[in-house]
Amino acid sequence: MDALFPTYARWDLTVESAEGAIIVDNTGKKYLDFVSGIAVCNLGHRHPDVVRAVEEQLKKYWHVSNLFKSDIQQEVAEKLVTNSDLDAVFFCNSGAEANEAALKLARKYTQKSKIITFKQSFHGRTLGTMAATGQEKIHSGFGPLLQEFVYLPYNDCEALEQAMDDSVAAVMVEVVQGEGGVIPGTEEFLKKIEELCSLHGSLFIIDEVQTGIGRTGKAFAHQHFNLSPDIITLAKGLGNGLPVGAMLGKEKLKEAFGPGSHGSTFGGNPISLAAAKATLAIIFQEEFLAEVEEKGAYLKAELSNALANHDLIEGVRGSGLLLGIACKEEVAAPITALRENGLLTLPAGPNVIRLLPPLTVTYEQIDEAVKLIKETLVAEFIR
Known part of the structure; x- marks a missing residue:
């Protein structure tokens, strides 16, 4: 028996541990976390x-x-x-x-x-x-x-x-x-x-x-x-x-x-x-905030380039490390596919994939996320 009110449409994922930008589920599978507890763990998990x-x-x-x-x-x-x-x-x-x-x-x-x-x-x-x-x-x-x-x-x-x-x-x-x-x-x-x-x-x-x-x-x-x-x-x-x-x-x-x-x-x-x-x-250190701006600009540019020729992508918008990929179709299925492929993202309305990585995310992790997004969206939207 489930003793909780069903107020959340929960994912089929149970977290076992987390550190930095990585979450590990109870089967040992690792995920790159671009949710950050919904913009909560800005320094990553367990800083x-x-x-x-x-x-x-x-x-x-x-x-x-x-x-x-x-x-x-x-x-x-x-x-x-x-x-x-x-x-x-x-x-x-x-x-x-x-x-x-x-x-x-x-x-x-x-x-x-x-x-x-x-x-x-x-x-x-x-x-x-x-x-x-x-x-x-x-x-x-x-x-x-x-x-x-x-x-x-x-x-x-x-x-x-x-x-x-x-x-x-x-x-x-x-x-x-x-x-x-x-x-x-x-x-x-x-x-x-x-x-x-x-x-x-x-x-x-x-x-x-x-x-x-x-x-x-x-x-x-x-x-x-x-x-x-x-x-x-x-x-x-x-x-x-x-x-x-x-x-x-x-x-x-x-x-x-x-x-x-x-x-x-x-x-x-x-x-x-x-x-x-x-x-x-x-x-609140100036150097840290400047780096967040740089990472946000980098992620936005890399996503825009990677998805530029995708007919069902309207564009990438947002500020810093709060970004959204606006799509011409609903994004529930692509978000599920991204999760299955090891990247955690969120919706922002029916047609936007929201990205909220930790502010401490590395450039290597950004590159990995962009690669997963490009591959997954092409597979999901062109089927």
């Missing part, structure tokens, strides 16, 4: 610095609650604000929780309730973040949603200008829509959001859950465009596999989130933050 930091914290204490002052929370928070344009941090356990905190803070600070998000966005599966998500398939079956969300076309400045007015509490956006198809936002569009939020007294919220922590070659993806959001949300890569999320906000927002306004029993857990501290110490 020695993260392992050491967690082991050291385990020997001290695991949990005491947020009633106590916490040096490690202060240290990680300072690292995050020092590398961003934000001033204060709230720790939680996941991206959905970080986005819930952002939505609550925006409504409380502005005393307004209308929030603009975008079609094909993804912000989580709680009642609040599900309502923020601009995808009908996420909404279906759950009855009336939290009110006053407006969904606009992504990268559409005209629609945004028409919808914005002084009743809008916030605009929430992803710099690259990950789950929605690996669709990058244009600089014009993102700058327009910033401009209109400032004009109408609305908060500018950027969901960096998938794009943050070095994934695009910057500490945070919005830094490619010199944006200054009021709030950003983080999770996934922050703890390199341990559950931790964070909401970062501007100094002015502190007044709206005083004692009793929000909370999280496990938020800021010292074990998770030990992992986060070790992760950020590596990823």
